[in-house]
Amino acid sequence: MSRQNLNRRRRADISRIFWLILILIxxxxxxxxxxxxxxxxxxxxxxxxxxxxxxxxxxxxxADQTVSDNSYKELTNRILNAFIQDGYIYPxxxxxxxxxxxxxxxxxxxxxxxxxxxxxxxxxTVIFTGVKRTAPELLNRESRFIFKQVxxxxxxxxxxxxxxxxxxxxxxxxxxxxxxxxxxxGLVVQIAxxxxxxxxxxxxxxxxxxxxxxxxxxxxxxxxxxxxxxxRRLNVYWSKANRYSQQIxxxxxxxxxRQSNFSAEGQFSQILRDTLVVMREFESGISRRxxxxxxxxxxxxxxxxxxxxxxxxxxxxxxxxxxxxxxAGRYDARDYPANPQKGFTIGFNAxxxxxxxxxxxxxxxxxxxxxxxxxxxLYSQLVATCGWNYKGKWLSKGxxxxxxxxxxxxxxxLRGYANELFGGAEIAWxxxxxxxxxxxxxxxxxxxxxxxxxxxxxxxxxxxxPSSYGIGLRxxxxxxxxxxxxxxxxxxxxxxxxxxxxxxxxx
Numbered sequence: 001m002s003r004q005n006l007n008r009r010r011r012a013d014i015s016r017i018f019w020l021i022l023i024l025i026x027x028x029x030x031x032x033x034x035x036x037x038x039x040x041x042x043x044x045x046x047x048x049x050x051x052x053x054x055x056x057x058x059x060x061x062x063a064d065q066t067v068s069d070n071s072y073k074e075l076t077n078r079i080l081n082a083f084i085q086d087g088y089i090y091p092x093x094x095x096x097x098x099x100x101x102x103x104x105x106x107x108x109x110x111x112x113x114x115x116x117x118x119x120x121x122x123x124x125t126v127i128f129t130g131v132k133r134t135a136p137e138l139l140n141r142e143s144r145f146i147f148k149q150v151x152x153x154x155x156x157x158x159x160x161x162x163x164x165x166x167x168x169x170x171x172x173x174x175x176x177x178x179x180x181x182x183x184x185x186g187l188v189v190q191i192a193x194x195x196x197x198x199x200x201x202x203x204x205x206x207x208x209x210x211x212x213x214x215x216x217x218x219x220x221x222x223x224x225x226x227x228x229x230x231x232r233r234l235n236v237y238w239s240k241a242n243r244y245s246q247q248i249x250x251x252x253x254x255x256x257x258r259q260s261n262f263s264a265e266g267q268f269s270q271i272l273r274d275t276l277v278v279m280r281e282f283e284s285g286i287s288r289r290x291x292x293x294x295x296x297x298x299x300x301x302x303x304x305x306x307x308x309x310x311x312x313x314x315x316x317x318x319x320x321x322x323x324x325x326x327x328a329g330r331y332d333a334r335d336y337p338a339n340p341q342k343g344f345t346i347g348f349n350a351x352x353x354x355x356x357x358x359x360x361x362x363x364x365x366x367x368x369x370x371x372x373x374x375x376x377x378l379y380s381q382l383v384a385t386c387g388w389n390y391k392g393k394w395l396s397k398g399x400x401x402x403x404x405x406x407x408x409x410x411x412x413x414l415r416g417y418a419n420e421l422f423g424g425a426e427i428a429w430x431x432x433x434x435x436x437x438x439x440x441x442x443x444x445x446x447x448x449x450x451x452x453x454x455x456x457x458x459x460x461x462x463x464x465x466p467s468s469y470g471i472g473l474r475x476x477x478x479x480x481x482x483x484x485x486x487x488x489x490x491x492x493x494x495x496x497x498x499x500x501x502x503x504x505x506x507x
Contacts, residue, residue: 038067041101041108045079048116055082067109076113083117087150089177092116121177122148124184130191134169135229141256146187151177156187161292163189168196168226198223199480200504202411206242206418207496215243217419219411231255241410241420247271263287265297276311277403280304285328294331301326301351305403315402322365324353334375338481339441339474341383346372355395364396381438387431389413399456400425406453409466411500414449416468416489418498424453424464433472441476447485466490470497480505 040062045053053059058078065071076093083091092115099110126143146159160171172190180186200221208214219239227234235251247269254264267283280303287297301324307317327350334343349369356362373387391406406427410419413429429451435443451466470487483502492498 037105038107038109040065040067040071041099041110043075044110044112046112046114048114053082053115055079058082079113079115083115085150085152087120087122087152088117089121089151090118092118120150121185122150123177123187124148125180125186127178127186127188128191129188130172131193133193133229134191134226138166138230138255139163151185151187160189162289163191165289165293166226166231168194168231170194195506196223196225197507198225198504199507200502202503203501204411204419205499207498209496217241217410239419241407242274242418244275245271245273245420257286261288263295273403273407275308276315277305277307277317279403280306287328290329291331293333295329297328299326299328299349299351300324301353307403311403317401317403318358318360320355320357320403322353322355324351324365324367326351326367334373336440339437339443340373340375340385341377341437342375344372344374346370361397363398366394366396368392381436383435383437383443385431385433385435387433388428390428392426394425399459399461405455408451408453410498411485411502414451414466414468414489415447415470415472415485415487415500416449416492416498417466417487422451422453422464422466424455426452426454428452438474439476441474441481443474445472445474446470447472447487449487474502479503 043059043062045059047053058075062071062075080091080093094114094116095111096114097110097112099112101108101110123146126139126146128139131139142162143159145162146155149155156175160175163169163171170192172192175187175189178186178188198221200219202219204217206215206217217240220237222236224234226232232255233251233253235249237249237251238247240246249267249269251267252265256262257264263286265285265287267281269279269281271279273279282302283299285297285299287295290296301322303322305317305320307315307319311317328348330345330347332343332345334340334345337345347370349367351365351367353365353367354362355365369391371387371389373385376384378384389408393400393404393406402423404425405423406425407420407423408414408427408429409417409421413431414422429449431447431449433445433447435445437443446469448469449467451468452463453466454461454463456462466489468487468489470485472483472485474481474483481502481504483504485498485500485502487498487500489498
């Protein structure tokens with residue numbers, strides 16, 4: 001919206017304000033006193049077309065208030081904004097009379113205003129500048145809710161928030177309302193596109209011990225965003241937790257289902273756990289945005305567990321299937337998720353599943369997963385961060401078995417231990433860091449990780465609380481963000497501490 005034109009219209013009333021001030025000075029001299037109270041009396045607002053002014057709350061708000069230059073400006077601005085919100089973006093307000101009435105030591109001013117609404121405006125089109133890779137279909141879908149709407153500031157803010165929701169788009173300045181040659185009104189939006197395809201890799205080294213040689217572990221995570229310019233996303237994840245375990249995940253996100261406001265997502269994962277069991281899982285869902293930075297989803301889950309011959313003989317595992325329905329949600333209010341200074345994020349997944357296992361009656365299975373992070377700026381570049389993760393699984397009868405366990409430990413959780421060293425039917429960990437930020441993406445930090453897991457042994461629940469601590473570094477380079485974490489677990493020395501090397505690159 002053009003503030004320059006709006007302010008030019010408002011300045012047309014400056015002479016009227018000056019006239020009011022002169023009247024107040026004259027009244028003060030005539031009464032020859034310094035303690036006269038000047039307040040608002042009856043405020044009258046007439047329109048040029050004779051229609052009634054419907055915002056009575058504005059008039060009532062200033063009744064019996066003291067008259068001052070600031071209160072007068074506030075009153076006139078509120079009157080003008082009431083019409084601007086209804087699409088009359090160039091109203092002209094005129095003060096026709098004051099009608100002062102003096103009683104004892106109180107003077108009531110009864111201002112009479114005349115408002116010329118001007119032309120009512122609606123947004124006929126949206127004009128985007130700075131767009132090269134993003135498809136017009138995506139921008140048109142985000143714009144359809146603003147078409148034929150009055151250029152109210154709240155509606156424009158909601159519209160720009162929808163654009164900024166996409167990580168690869170950013171609105172650079174306040175949209176401006178212009179009139180086209182055809183006589184229509186268009187909203188000009190300046191867009192900046194960002195490359196948000198990510199590659200991240202982690203290499204960990206587990207030092208040799210008296211009974212085993214050292215070995216490397218690793219993770220690769222590739223995120224492709226805005227595929228085809230339409231906001232589609234694809235994620236590929238692979239990890240090797242130890243000598244005998246590995247995992248692969250594929251995730252796909254479709255931003256719209258036909259012409260609806262809902263999105264679709266799907267995931268496939270396969271895990272080989274210690275050469276004892278293979279687990280495959282398929283997940284699909286329908287999601288929708290919520291609030292400014294949040295989303296909620298309804299999900300369907302199917303999983304299959306297939307033990308190897310070793311798993312059957314050593315652990316007594318059997319084939320099982322689960323089918324479940326659940327919900328998920330996420331909200332992210334951090335100022336810069338890659339290296340935040342303040343804000344928080346929280347997410348959850350919850351499922352109720354029907355479980356089919358050989359030689360066992362059907363059971364109900366319940367699953368809950370919660371994660372989040374809080375970032376607090378302490379001083380200048382000093383930031384305190386606490387991240388949390390919780391995962392739990394329960395059965396309507398009996399206790400979860402080895403193939404049901406969640407696993408954690410390593411570069412993404414307890415950094416003083418090998419990847420996925422700890423497992424149980426219920427796990428949790430806290431990542432506490434004190435960070436000194438070095439530029440936009442870099443930092444040095446001290447960390448303390450506290451873990452928890454529960455598993456059933458011979459029918460008795462056992463709980464454990466491992467922890468680790470250490471130092472870390474993230475540095476911005478041409479190749480991306482290079483990082484190092486050096487973590488100590490229980491009983492570790494400098495020669496047995498765990499080393500994790502990171503590379504995060506945007507392309």
